[in-house]
Amino acid sequence: MARDGRPFNGPYEGEYLSRVAFPMGGIGAGMICLEGTGALSHVSVRNAPQVFNEPLMFAAISFPGSDAGARVLEGPVPMWKAFGQPGSGNGQGGKSWGLPRFAKARFETRFPFGTVTLEDPKSPVSARITGWSPFIPGNPDDSSLPVAALEYELTNNSKKEVDAVFSFHTANFMATRSGGDAVREGPGHGIILWQPGPEDKPWEQGAFWAAVESGGDVLTDCALFRGGWFDTLTMLWNMVSRGEYHYAEPYTDGPPSPGGSIYAPLRLKPGETRTVRLMMAWHCPVTNQTHGGTAQSPEDCCEGCDCEQPAEQTYAPFYVSLFPAIEDAARYWMANYRRLRDESEKFANAFYDTTLPPEVVEAVAANLTILKSPTVLRQKDGRLWAWEGCHDGSGCCYGSCTHVWNYAQAICHLFPSLERTLRETEFRVSQNRRGHQTFRSALPIRPTTHEFHAAADGQLGGIMKVYREWRISGDTEWLRKLWPQVRQSLDYCISTWDPDHTGLLMEPHHNTYDIEFWGPDGMCTSFYLGALKAASEMGRALGDEQPLYEELLQKGKKAMESDLFDGEYFFQKVMWEGLHASPPRYDTPEANRLLEREGPKYQYGAGCLSDGVLGAWIGKVCGVPDFLDRAKVDSHLKAVHKYNLRKDLSDHANTQRPTYAFGTEGGLLLCSWPKGGQLSLPFVYANEVWTGIEYQVASHLMLEGMVEEGLEIVRECRKRYDGRFRNPFNEYECGHWYARAMASYGLLQGLSGARYDAVEQVLYLHPSVRGDFRSFLATARGYGIVGVKDGKPFLEVRSGEIPVKRIDYRPAK
Template sequence: MRSFKYIALSYLIFVISTGTTSAQRWNEGWPVLKTYEGKYLDEVAMPLGGIGTGTVSIGGRGDLRDWELMNRGALGYLPAFKLVAPTISNGPFFALYYKQQNKEAAVKVLEGPVPIKEYYGDWGADAVNSGFPRFETTQFAAAYPLSQVSFEHKDVPVAVRLEAFNPLVMGDADKSGIPVAILRYVLTNNTNQPVETSVVGMVPNYIGVDGWSGKPKGNYNEYRESKGLKGLYMYSDGVDKKDVNWGTMALTTLADKEVTYRTSWAKLGWNWTFREFWDDFVADGKLTDHPEKVKNEKRDSTEFIGDDLGSKSAKIKTPPATLAVKQILQPGESKQVTFFLTWHFPNRRAWDHGTHHAGNYGGDTIVGNYYTTIYKDAWEVAEKTAAELRDLETETVNFVKTLVDSDIPNILKEAGLFNLNNLRSQTVFRTKDGLPFGFEGTGSIKGTKIGASKSSGWGFGTCFHVWNYESTIPFLFGDLSTKFREVEFMHATNEDGAQSHRVALPIEKGRNFKHWAADGQMGTLIKVYRDWQLSGDDARLKEMWPYIKKAMAFAWTGIWDTNKDGVMEGSQHNTMDINYVGPNPQMAAWYLGALKASEQMAAHLGDKTFARECKDLYIKGRKWVDANIFNGEYYEHHIPEGASKVAQLGKGCLVDQLVGQYLSHTAGLGYVLDKDNVQTTLKSIMKYNYVDNFNEHFNTFRSFGLGNEAGLIMASYPRGDLLDFPFPYYTEIMTGFEYSTAAHMIYEGQVEAGLKIFKAIRHRYDGYKRNPFNEGEYGHRYARAMAAWAGILAYTGFQYSAVNETMNFNAQTGKYFWSNGYQYGTISVSNSDSGKTVTLTPENGDLMLRSFTLNGFGKVRFRKGKVFKKHEPVQFAVTANDAEAGLPAHAKLE
């Protein structure tokens, strides 16, 4: 693990001396949180792409894999692999040409060794581009979304580093929603003689096919130059423009000299297509074009051009767009080559599952993509990105570095940042009107052996009880988070207040899913309170209030709290995919949090009667739950006499029995259950549900932990009474449940236990066993895993209210990161003779505060309010005054 000092306006810094030199392995301007090498590279694949745009992943060995650019999740898809007959070595690649004086030129693909597991297939090595000479080793350094790959080979005279990223601008979903993968190759001459170099990239034009369906038809590549860009524009004349797989792509470079290209390759027999490309490129590091069609001005028509054998050839169905940049490096000199891969696919279908649709809740209706309303085509994406690249990169680096350089434990930073990629995967999309939606997780083209099923997206409808757990979006993209609330209340809440916990599309059919989930609906009420506090947007709250009020009242006018006593005892559908009957802790905490949130929103809006109604129910419910279902160690589920015990919890110790309390802490609602009972319960969960060796654990369902791995199982039965047919997931582990519970432990001062769970999860996703950028559950890049960000919130004790213009933080000394969905910055806390000295610095905008609290220590009030200016550190003192705080103060944080 390495961390470097950031140099604000510099992209690259190199160590250069006389004679032979070596480039620094990593860009000192970029923060590094985690490095992978050796066997820990095998599964590394970091997605590059924006919010709602699709992605392509950069692999640990420098390859591009998992091409999910179109409108479906397609993990494992590699375009044109074995499609351009007869060659089998035509997948996407970047390669390096180099030539020293008095030596033969050579070419190596910019990838590390082929993984051993791909050595053996029906036709030999089952790896794309396996015929290329390649680098001996690679190393991968990351602080999402910044990734770097170092390529090493003892005989290559230049050091090579790839810097790959996609802009991530905190608080700006549009700038963080650009359909681009930025690939910068940095070359350094390690000899005392000049070296000729050329970097070439090839991407097949596979428009029309996405790994699930479709065929390429009439695909062509066109060379263009404009606004400092040179490159190849990929389009199709034959694919239906209404097809889900129709769109445009582009491979471009910022280089202004020595740029050569191929709009296609010569289509020859056997292996000669690849051989002809190789011979052309290795000769001088330049490309000779093989155009597949040209304009005949006299006849005003299109004709095909023959190949090198003199006969006309049918065109390649997925013509390789190939672009090269040649440069001469003087001794010790470093130069860079920047490529953009951009895309534009406008025809997203409603809840498209690739192999099937979500019945009446989706279908073939085109709902579009928001990002394609911002750009005309893939070329315009490249033009706009090139024009703003310096600012986009600086903003991205500043945000990531502010977090990485803070005194928050690395494991919390890693879990929070790396799971942020789920927001920018095909798990999430935005329809053309800008509203956001999400699957539970994305699918792979290989599907699942144990389920014998395939789907490009698992769990349609932005399933509320899954999405309730995530605490990433509201604290990083506040405006986007409020749009999720708009969907939930303005489009999914029915006239009687019942929420469709899966939203149908198109959005005017959003209420068509006539199923309600108690946990999902109560969670949305806590979330809308949280997002209102973070935004301070009273107008939005007033607009949604009629629907919020109906949704809250449905709890006691519908099927859940049937006798209106603040406790749910009716049939309660929930995220365990079963219906609890009788009082249980999971629904109890959700319900109490929703009542408390609704009471405070009602009071703010002057709805005193409803505020009083919610408050009375909250007081009754909290008193009853603590008195009746807490068993001294944890909260139990009470199944009513005579009710079926099939698919229930019973006396089990449930991993997320306090999930409503967890989310209430993130929202600043304070305790909704007895503090001592809460803390005792979390200790019991750690005692009874933590498994330190899954090789010895009996699991009846899906296995997310194997061998000597560790984690928190869903339920244990320390007091016996295991039901004959308990809820189905009770022996499993799933990271979203683990993160929310571990973060809650940290909130309660049980820091060692919380960090132990975070470490256990990330050990499972270590790059060797699983991809560090893909925590799955029901599908890959699962939405619930974005609960990981709450670890950062819990450790720092950060709370912010734009409504009251207040900020809270824990009182431990150090320098810490904070973000409220709109601004981010740092807090430094140090001891002083009179108490604590705090230095507050906003990094991306001004911040207004009327008070600042160090939890459990003291509060300072700014009488007239204080504006903290962007980039201007402000120091002030906080004296001990027994300030009340919504969160417990940590006596000691490791």
């Protein structure tokens, strides 16, 4: 149970409802959030985040001829919106917040469905609003649609028959200052908000469609009152409050309508429930987005790769390849609504048919919403590309950053074909002839420049992930085609960071902390050993054994377990002299004096690093056979839990970015120095708390049988995201909906120990959970439930197929 009594994976109400905003939309297709009150916000449909975009857009219910009054179909507005938000100094004019609404709201979720319950003693009707968008594992295209829906279940709680009018109203939030905007009728009983793209700004083109299905009459109004001040909303509410409605065609003279409305009159018998469906779609086909450098010579391309630049000069979303216009997207959504809902619900039913702890289920499901956020893009040819997270008005840190996306474990299992496009981009597009990988891919995806360091953890982690994608897909031909570039990549890593073949990364190496480690360290060496092991396994399977990889693996294992282990945890041996690289020099004399006294800035040295054996976790969840002494790995994990997990951070000094976790909150620190030796300037994020690292450590602890220790970390993390001060569906780091948080998906494997190998067609089931249990499992060709019943392992396929020749079952100790 979370702090102050809210149960994990339970409903949000009262103060816990304050920050709830549940993303809806398709993978790489844009997002609208359903708030815990029933409001719509974070409207980000123009291929970029717009976190504070909360246009005038609401549904209402009125009762003609009754004194019950009209109400917005939302709960009370959270008071944090009243002051401190952009525009709040002028009273937030033009919002619907001042209109009557329901007295009480409650929110609960079964991803990809979020449900708001509204009640009010003054209203004869209660409402249950279910917001969703398609999410179907193994079907990436139908999971990438630019659509969302709200289903309003309206129940007459009175003893009399009730006449009511459901209505939906929206300003034309697609309009820009370029003119030409319009509101027109759309497919079904719908309206389209339209903005053409002027010749000098074609990316302003955009359309948004909304339609209502009620099982009865539906009328559209494309001619709202035009005027100044608050005229439009005032005249609109005058009509709504009287229970009036009408049909109106678009204006043919003067300025366009400032928005549109849809009305559905209803008659409800006592106790009767009617469902009104609000369907939405959007279409913004042109952008001005281009990120990253462009290859300048054949040397910037990998040998044997296609080095031609794409025809598109700017990013275009995948859905453009499916739908030439908004009308096409709308018609597809209407025609396939029931099928897409049934298939999404089938997934939800399987995912939640589990006995795993609720804090784990909550953490995994909450971060699947990242796939519906603007963090993820999918370009016109279907390839995936992503930010690390989202700023308020733009993406944050471009390029499917390899050292961040290392942690994310959801897409590879739920949509493995999309995950493989990331590997193909890394090794065949962003890698040059020397094997240097630019860890930030360009957009549109194209060969890029190679002017900055490679990222050791990102590039080496990618090799383990190639192994993972092969075992998940069972596609050895895919591996065979990528193998020359994998070898080239690993050979580059060896020659750059281990030129003397010690088995350790000796030379300065860039990593996910945005700095270089000088000298060998446990974290990046664990990546190195994992990549050597994975490459050895892949080479052997392809008949291309690499003796050097195995030799370096054995050397590195011995050195890491002796020279980088203090008897309790792995550390870094800081070195900056006697290397092939020149010693660092800094811009200021005081920094150079510090260098002379302590060595290079931004190291962790004798610290206990939470990511200290990250490569071993990546290897384990990827299915790479063990390559480090498990007893020493376990010892390190125990030390991380002992020293880095804090239940109260009040006495912890964090001069970096404190609001991820601070004050009386708890969390797992990135690093601590329990035995002394902290440098004056340790690595730049050392005192912070990142949810992605919390989850990878928790998953790793679980995989090694330390279940309660792992759960303790998960609980501390999710307590911070309980809805009071942070959105439970937006774990942030360097931006909103931060990709690293999808390490949470690894918690499923951490507890169930389930991993399906499509190459061998073997289901490995090595749970850390004792006794009988049930857990969700997704594979390339199907998904279902895996677990133990009456002491025996089982697999229950819910969708597709999962061919299993054998279950390798090892019960928990």
